[in-house]
Amino acid sequence: MKILVCISNVPDTTTKVKFVDSLRKLDTQGIQWVINPWDELSLTRALELKDDPLNQVQSVTVAHVGLVGAEPTIRKALAIGADDAIRINAEPTDAYFVAAQLARVIQENSYNLILCGIESSDYNGSMVGGMVAEFCEYPSISSVSAVKIENGQFIFTREIDGGKEVVTIPAPVVAIIQKGIAKEPRIAAMRGIMMARSKPLKVVEPSVAEPLTEIVAFELPKPRAACKFVDPENPAQLINLLQNEAKII
Amino acid sequence: MSVLIFVENWDGKFKKLSFELVSYGSKLAEMLGKEVIVLSIGKVDNSELEKLGKFGANRIISAFNDSINCFDSRLFTSIIAGFAKQEGAEVVILSNNNTGKAIAPRLSVNLKAGLGAGVGKLPTGISPFVVYKKVFSGNAFANLTIKSAIKVLTLAQNSFVLIETENSATILEVNVPIDQTMMQNRVIEVNKQSGKILLTDADIVVSGGRGMKSGDNWTPLLEIAELLGAATACSRPVSDEGWRPHEEHTGQTGKIIAPNLYFAIGISGATQHLAGVSSSKYIVAINTDKDAPIFSAAQYGIVGDAGKVLPKIVEALRQQKGK
Ligand SMILES: Cc1cc2nc3c(=O)[nH]c(=O)nc-3n(C[C@H](O)[C@H](O)[C@H](O)COP(=O)(O)OP(=O)(O)OC[C@H]3O[C@@H](n4cnc5c(N)ncnc54)[C@H](O)[C@@H]3O)c2cc1C
Ligand SMILES: Nc1ncnc2c1ncn2[C@@H]1O[C@H](COP(=O)(O)O)[C@@H](O)[C@H]1O
Numbered sequence: 336m337k338i339l340v341c342i343s344n345v346p347d348t349t350t351k352v353k354f355v356d357s358l359r360k361l362d363t364q365g366i367q368w369v370i371n372p373w374d375e376l377s378l379t380r381a382l383e384l385k386d387d388p389l390n391q392v393q394s395v396t397v398a399h400v401g402l403v404g405a406e407p408t409i410r411k412a413l414a415i416g417a418d419d420a421i422r423i424n425a426e427p428t429d430a431y432f433v434a435a436q437l438a439r440v441i442q443e444n445s446y447n448l449i450l451c452g453i454e455s456s457d458y459n460g461s462m463v464g465g466m467v468a469e470f471c472e473y474p475s476i477s478s479v480s481a482v483k484i485e486n487g488q489f490i491f492t493r494e495i496d497g498g499k500e501v502v503t504i505p506a507p508v509v510a511i512i513q514k515g516i517a518k519e520p521r522i523a524a525m526r527g528i529m530m531a532r533s534k535p536l537k538v539v540e541p542s543v544a545e546p547l548t549e550i551v552a553f554e555l556p557k558p559r560a561a562c563k564f565v566d567p568e569n570p571a572q573l574i575n576l577l578q579n580e581a582k583i584i
Numbered sequence: 585m586s587v588l589i590f591v592e593n594w595d596g597k598f599k600k601l602s603f604e605l606v607s608y609g610s611k612l613a614e615m616l617g618k619e620v621i622v623l624s625i626g627k628v629d630n631s632e633l634e635k636l637g638k639f640g641a642n643r644i645i646s647a648f649n650d651s652i653n654c655f656d657s658r659l660f661t662s663i664i665a666g667f668a669k670q671e672g673a674e675v676v677i678l679s680n681n682n683t684g685k686a687i688a689p690r691l692s693v694n695l696k697a698g699l700g701a702g703v704g705k706l707p708t709g710i711s712p713f714v715v716y717k718k719v720f721s722g723n724a725f726a727n728l729t730i731k732s733a734i735k736v737l738t739l740a741q742n743s744f745v746l747i748e749t750e751n752s753a754t755i756l757e758v759n760v761p762i763d764q765t766m767m768q769n770r771v772i773e774v775n776k777q778s779g780k781i782l783l784t785d786a787d788i789v790v791s792g793g794r795g796m797k798s799g800d801n802w803t804p805l806l807e808i809a810e811l812l813g814a815a816t817a818c819s820r821p822v823s824d825e826g827w828r829p830h831e832e833h834t835g836q837t838g839k840i841i842a843p844n845l846y847f848a849i850g851i852s853g854a855t856q857h858l859a860g861v862s863s864s865k866y867i868v869a870i871n872t873d874k875d876a877p878i879f880s881a882a883q884y885g886i887v888g889d890a891g892k893v894l895p896k897i898v899e900a901l902r903q904q905k906g907k
Binding site for chain 2: 346348349373430431453456457462465470474496497499504505508511546550551553555560562563565566568569573577578583
């Protein structure tokens with residue numbers, strides 16, 4: 336059993352985003368790059384599965400499409416516990432391009448379970464996982480909040496409107512994960528950090544694929560009008576405003 | 585050439601978001617000078633299907649096959665892609681809900697169509713085709729050009745007004761052949777709560793944070809929700825503490841919602857929380873700290889102790905409703 340975790344490299348979620356070049360490019364100055372929070376949780380769950388010998392997970396690999404600048408993030412994944420890593424050496428221009436690159440690596444190495452996050456916290460695409468599955472012609476399952484292995488079979492819990500569904504799907508399968516998959520992200524211990532330096536990080540060159548989308552310009556949110564304060568002793572005034580000014584109740 | 589809209593049904597019924605999709609698709613088709621085709625998969629009565637016509641659909645395709653026994657994104661993708669090709673769809677539109685998010689990326693690859701996910705407005709241009717979407721969890725927006733001949737869009741819930749017309753649509757029932765090898769999801773258990781207002785569908789949401797102090801203090805908050813016909817939500821620490829169920833957690837790592845009105849009670853307004861709620865049309869904040877960041881996102885605010893303010897709001901609402 337081999338598991339692949341796809342990780343994207345994103346600005347820390349508390350970053351104040353700024354743009355340069357007439358709002359055409361992200362200002363990367365001073366940005367702290369981290370593993371996308373969802374991918375950190377996927378990795379944690381993959382390692383938990385591997386910890387239990389009954390599951391017979393041989394390896395947990397991480398894959399990233401990105402330039403050399405992303406290597407500290409990849410090393411961090413190795414320090415947390417991934418066995419090895421693959422970096423596809425290309426600028427991640429759009430989700431279609433990224434998915435095409437990941438799909439090739441997946442087809443060459445045949446993993447049983449591929450984990451992707453529901454979205455990257457930077458471009459909020461929610462795309463790559465489903466695209467990878469379609470490129471590979473694998474089944475996929477979305478909104479996954481739990482995964483376990485029983486008798487060599489994957490059992491997923493997925494969120495549906497107003498509840499949950501437990502589903503099995505034969506491998507190979509792409510699972511697109513969300514809240515619940517793991518409690519807290521696993522943290523790299525000192526020993527892990529030392530070991531990460533010598534773990535294999537393979538760099539492969541991209542194949543030809545054309546992005547289908549392009550961001551032409553960013554905009555910053557318009558400042559909201561100042562908050563109108565209501566006397567805490569008289570909340571009836573609030574109800575009145577909601578009813579007669581905002582007209583929403 | 586056409587605009588193809590996929591609408592999901594819930595036990596044979598459509599929801600507001602289905603009509604938002606058709607309204608959006610019809611306006612877009614008008615911009616492009618194209619026909620509007622709505623595709624529904626699964627058994628739905630004609631009286632229900634007809635409702636879609638009122639929002640501007642020209643034709644409705646009601647596709648079914650008795651062997652479809654659960655939602656399988658690969659299978660649904662192949663069915664939708666089949667109709668998209670048959671009908672020469674230039675744009676395919678889905679909801680940005682769980683189902684749409686599962687299908688749209690697959691469809692994008694299947695049709696080699698660029699995907700604009702979670703759009704809230706009509707394209708700002710059609711040649712080139714430019715959509716406007718939230719990025720960096722709502723801290724910025726992007727104008728995204730889709731360069732492929734076919735485009736796939738997912739529409740953010742509660743972001744587009746319903747436009748009712750005099751229009752009516754023709755309905756075509758199709759028993760679609762399906763490729764069994766595409767259907768590999770096997771459901772072994774379903775746990776569903778019924779009767780509750782879904783957080784993602786709700787027009788009003790009442791949400792509590794760590795400032796509520798304990799899970800035992802939720803009674804007045806629940807009463808406000810009840811009186812307003814609202815869904816309830818919470819911040820992440822609240823669900824982590826087990827004060828409220830995980831399904832209620834909103835924010836970057838929880839649910840992303842866009843109700844008309846969001847009450848943030850005892851919630852500081854961390855960026856990760858705002859990422860899930862900043863698209864709300866109105867935010868009301870109740871917080872003891874006048875400098876809490878939530879007040880910068882809110883239109884209405886009360887600086888005060890939730891324990892004291894909430895019972896007064898309940899009282900005021902009761903009076904307003906005459907209860
Ligand atoms: C990667 C990552 C992802 C995250 N994702 C999410 C997410 O999806 N959703 C989320 O919510 N958080 C998320 N967080 C956590 C987030 O950073 C904040 O810690 C969290 O939102 C704070 O919750 P809170 O506002 O309830 O609590 P606090 O920050 O503790 O705020 C409590 C507020 O209550 C006020 N208060 C205190 N007493 C009273 C009273 N008696 N009456 C009224 N007000 C009172 C205080 O003034 C304060 O403003 C994430 C964090 C990280 C690092
Ligand atoms: N450049 C990348 N390299 C590897 N995996 C990625 C990359 N970008 C996105 N992913 C994966 O796809 C998921 C969803 O990302 P997105 O579609 O960009 O919102 C992420 O959580 C990752 O698992």
